[in-house]
Amino acid sequence: MAEENENGEQQAKKKPSKLKFIILGLIILILLVVILVVVYTLVLAPKDENTDQAAAQTQAAQAQMPVQTPQAAAPMPMPAPAPAMGGGMDMAVSNAEMGQIYPIPAMNVNLADPTGITYLSVSLALEFDPKNADLNAEIEAKMPRIEDMLITVLSSKAYEEISTSQGKINLKNEFLRRINSMLAKGRLYNVYITSFVVQRG
Secondary structure: OHHHHHHHHHHHHHHHHHHHHHHHHHHHHHHHHHHHHHHHHHHHOOOOHHHHHHHHHHHHHHHHOOOOOOOOOOOOOOOOOOOOOOOOOOHHHHOOOOOEEEEEEEEEEEOOOOOOOEEEEEEEEEEEOOOOHHHHHHHHHOHHHHHHHHHHHHHOOOHHHHOOHHHHHHHHHHHHHHHHHHOOOOOEEEEEEEEEEEEEO
8 A cells, every 4th residue: 555655646746847848848949939920021031122223313313413512502593584564664674684775876865845955865775585596686676766755755854853763663663564565576575774964955
């Protein structure tokens, strides 16, 4: 009986030790599986080729783009001036590149001055699109009519009307409007007063 009890106790001791080995083996197996899954997803898994190609193209494009500093940046091109319509100078054109200039030589005119005889000697310049060769030819052909209109308008003005800065601006606007109404091939941008000399008699 004593031997049977000893054998039973030894078998009872062996069973838990086998159970411990089995549980320990299962834990190690689970850890190995987890490690393998992590290694596979991070290292061995096939990568998405489209994503890689897009990233490579983006990096190549950024590498090819020149780095511009504010000093090296090219200046913005100025837009071509638009013809002034109706009555009034196109002030935006005055800040852009000059157009083609057609000079009108000095004209001597008697002003409408009730207090005494006043002479005005004035020279003008007409500005228009330099690419419009037809307009240049039209201005040249119509110059007698243009000069006649200029003399008529000037001789109707009193000295006080055109002696101030605002008076000269008004005069240029009137010239611009009247000349543009005569033209069929295009429009003037501006009329400039290049000389303005008054003499009282």
